[in-house]
Each structure stands twice: as structure tokens, then as C-alpha cells.
Amino acid sequence: SLTKKRSEFHDFENKSKRLLEWFEHFVNVEMNHRIDGLTLEASLDMLKNELRNLIGEKRRNVNDLMITARVLQTNVTDQLQLQIIKQQTDRLEQSLSTAEEHVEKRIKKTEMIMKMFHDFDQGLENLRSWMDTIETTLQKPVSVNKLNANELRNHQQSVAASEADIEKHSTIISSVLALGHNLLSESDVRPRNIGTIQRTIQSIEQRWLALKDLIRKRKLELDTMNVSWRSVEEAIKRALKMITDHERFLSEVKRTCGQGLQGIRSEYKSLENFKRILDDDEKEIQEITDNYSGIIRS
The missing domain is CATH 1.20.1270 (Substrate Binding Domain Of Dnak; Chain:A; Domain 2)
Incomplete structure (x- = not known):
């Protein structure tokens, strides 16, 4: 019925809106908040496990909404609603991709910083040993x-x-x-x-x-x-x-x-x-x- 279709459309619209808001908050606030104050090792563990799993869960939510959108597109005849469905699905895909990229970039950056720390510590250890030797000689x-x-x-x-x-x-x-x-x-x-x-x-x-x-x-x-x-x-x-x-x-x-x-x-x-x-x-x-x-x- 028309009422059911209208209800399904509004349900899709509300869910997609909440999911888009979540992605924006995650990228701009939540991810930093979760790893703020952690050591590099703990941050990397958080990014690779908990946050990746969280994004995976949101991907499943996006996929569910995509299925709903395809069903709506076959049943809805209102052009404005069809346009909104298209815009929301595009934004959801883009937001999901942005969040995933953000997590992966943060993982790579954290790994890079950890390598810098390791190289710095190793370089310091070698330098101190060399300095001890040559200072003793001189x-x-x-x-x-x-x-x-x-x-x-x-x-x-x-x-x-x-x-x-x-x-x-x-x-x-x-x-x-x-x-x-x-x-x-x-x-x-x-x-x-x-x-x-x-x-x-x-x-x-x-x-x-x-x-x-x-x-x-x-x-x-x-x-x-x-x-x-x-x-x-x-x-x-x-x-x-x-x-x-x-x-x-x-x-x-x-x-x-x-x-x-x-x-x-x-x-x-x-x-x-x-x-x-x-x-x-x-x-x-x-x-x-x-x-x-x-x-x-x-």
C-alpha cells in the first residue's frame, strides 16, 4: 500500500541519516577519542582490532540499507523520493569508504611512528655504545x-x-x-x-x-x-x-x-x-x- 511504501521510505531515510551522522562523528571525533592517551602499541591494537571490527559492523548496516534502497527504487514512483534514495546511498558508500580509509591511514601512520621510535632507540643505543668507547680512548x-x-x-x-x-x-x-x-x-x-x-x-x-x-x-x-x-x-x-x-x-x-x-x-x-x-x-x-x-x- 501507499502508506507502507511511505513508511518504508521514511524508515530508510532515518536510518541512512543516523548512519551518516555516525560516520561523520567517528571520523572527526570518536576514533581520536578512543585512542587518545594510549601508547602507540595500544593504539595500533585498538585500530587493527576494535575499530576495524566496528567499521565492519557498519559496513553490514550500509549493505542492508543498500538492499532496502534497491527494493524502494522498484516500488517508489515519486521522483523526489527516488532522488533522495540515490543521494543517500551515494553518501553512505562515500562515508563508509572515507571511514575505512581513515582507519587504514591511521594504522599505517601509527606503524610508521612505531618504526621511527624503534629506529631512534636502536640508533641511540648504538651511538651511546660508540661514544662510550671513543671517549674512553680519547x-x-x-x-x-x-x-x-x-x-x-x-x-x-x-x-x-x-x-x-x-x-x-x-x-x-x-x-x-x-x-x-x-x-x-x-x-x-x-x-x-x-x-x-x-x-x-x-x-x-x-x-x-x-x-x-x-x-x-x-x-x-x-x-x-x-x-x-x-x-x-x-x-x-x-x-x-x-x-x-x-x-x-x-x-x-x-x-x-x-x-x-x-x-x-x-x-x-x-x-x-x-x-x-x-x-x-x-x-x-x-x-x-x-x-x-x-x-x-x-
């Missing part, structure tokens, strides 16, 4: 007055290797810090986690700067060592030359001793010259002593 005390040539060369190689290792890790540091900053920009990250991430980033940045300062300090110390060793080598060469010169002088004195008065006069003049040489050499010896003292004090 903080070992080195005393120049206890180093021989081989030890100095080994120390040079160690500092050079540490510098190369630090340079190699520069990209890794940047990547891990970038992950941390990306996590801070994600709205799904809980406030408590944000505070932890911020403190972690600050700690890594401070250690990284301190590490670069430490390698600069070690390189400067090494440069100072090299200068000191070169000064010592030059002083030793001068001392050896002094000894050689004095040996030649003593040989000359012995040769002139047997030449009578003239030989004595020559010897006396030679002694005067020798005294002047010794005075000059005393200055050289004092300079060598000062160099050694400076190296030991450093």
Missing part, C-alpha cells in the same frame, strides 16, 4: 716525557683513527637527531614521550659537541708534542756538533804542546779561543736544558 692521559718514538707514533695513529671515526659518525648523528625531531613533530606521540625525546636529543647533542672538542684538544696536544720533539732533536744535533768541535780542538792542543815556547804561545791563544767557545756552548747547553724542562712541564 680521555686516556698521555705524558710526553714517558713517550718514546714508537709510542708517539702509535699515539698519532690513534688520534688520527679517532678523528676519522668521528667524521664517519657525523652522518649517523644527524640521522638519529633528525628522527628524534621528526618524532617531536608527530601529534600521535604522547606528551610524556615528547619530554623524554627532548632530553635525549639534548644529551646526545651535548655529548657530540664535547666529543668534537675533545678530539680538537688531543690534536692540539699532539701538535705541541711534535714541536717539542723537533726542538729536542735540533738541540741534540747541536750538542753532538759541539762535542765533535771540542774533540778537534783538544787534538790540536796535544799537537802543539811539543813545539817549545812558540807552541806554548799558540796553545795559550788556543785556550783563549776555547774559553770563548765554551762560553758560547754554555748558552747552547742552557737552551737544551730549558727545552727539556719545558717538554716535561707540558
Whole structure:
């Protein structure tokens, strides 16, 4: 009857309206409300299970209304009602599709953030372990007055290797810090986690700067060592030359001793010259002593 058809149409119209309102509320409010405050793991579980099941239930409701709409379209002759049925079914299909896409996108986003967290944590663990090792290496005390040539060369190689290792890790540091900053920009990250991430980033940045300062300090110390060793080598060469010169002088004195008065006069003049040489050499010896003292004090 006409009354029955009219009742069926209004029933369809009311059900479709309520379902459309539910989809709008779900996408804009309810989904966020359900996962708000949850950990990423709990959010992902909620999305994959409870919310997917809920959307599945609503899909069945939409399918039931679609069947009802097809029946109405065969029985209703009013063009306005037919137009309303068509509009409502189109909107229901679109709203259902939007809700499903919204849930799936949120699942993918949550999985992505969880992977970022995992990569960030793993990167931090590796960086901390590496920093502990290289800091221990660079903080070992080195005393120049206890180093021989081989030890100095080994120390040079160690500092050079540490510098190369630090340079190699520069990209890794940047990547891990970038992950941390990306996590801070994600709205799904809980406030408590944000505070932890911020403190972690600050700690890594401070250690990284301190590490670069430490390698600069070690390189400067090494440069100072090299200068000191070169000064010592030059002083030793001068001392050896002094000894050689004095040996030649003593040989000359012995040769002139047997030449009578003239030989004595020559010897006396030679002694005067020798005294002047010794005075000059005393200055050289004092300079060598000062160099050694400076190296030991450093």
C-alpha cells in the first residue's frame, strides 16, 4: 500500500541519516577519542582490532540499507523520493569508504611512528655504545716525557683513527637527531614521550659537541708534542756538533804542546779561543736544558 511504501521510505531515510551522522562523528571525533592517551602499541591494537571490527559492523548496516534502497527504487514512483534514495546511498558508500580509509591511514601512520621510535632507540643505543668507547680512548692521559718514538707514533695513529671515526659518525648523528625531531613533530606521540625525546636529543647533542672538542684538544696536544720533539732533536744535533768541535780542538792542543815556547804561545791563544767557545756552548747547553724542562712541564 501507499502508506507502507511511505513508511518504508521514511524508515530508510532515518536510518541512512543516523548512519551518516555516525560516520561523520567517528571520523572527526570518536576514533581520536578512543585512542587518545594510549601508547602507540595500544593504539595500533585498538585500530587493527576494535575499530576495524566496528567499521565492519557498519559496513553490514550500509549493505542492508543498500538492499532496502534497491527494493524502494522498484516500488517508489515519486521522483523526489527516488532522488533522495540515490543521494543517500551515494553518501553512505562515500562515508563508509572515507571511514575505512581513515582507519587504514591511521594504522599505517601509527606503524610508521612505531618504526621511527624503534629506529631512534636502536640508533641511540648504538651511538651511546660508540661514544662510550671513543671517549674512553680519547680521555686516556698521555705524558710526553714517558713517550718514546714508537709510542708517539702509535699515539698519532690513534688520534688520527679517532678523528676519522668521528667524521664517519657525523652522518649517523644527524640521522638519529633528525628522527628524534621528526618524532617531536608527530601529534600521535604522547606528551610524556615528547619530554623524554627532548632530553635525549639534548644529551646526545651535548655529548657530540664535547666529543668534537675533545678530539680538537688531543690534536692540539699532539701538535705541541711534535714541536717539542723537533726542538729536542735540533738541540741534540747541536750538542753532538759541539762535542765533535771540542774533540778537534783538544787534538790540536796535544799537537802543539811539543813545539817549545812558540807552541806554548799558540796553545795559550788556543785556550783563549776555547774559553770563548765554551762560553758560547754554555748558552747552547742552557737552551737544551730549558727545552727539556719545558717538554716535561707540558
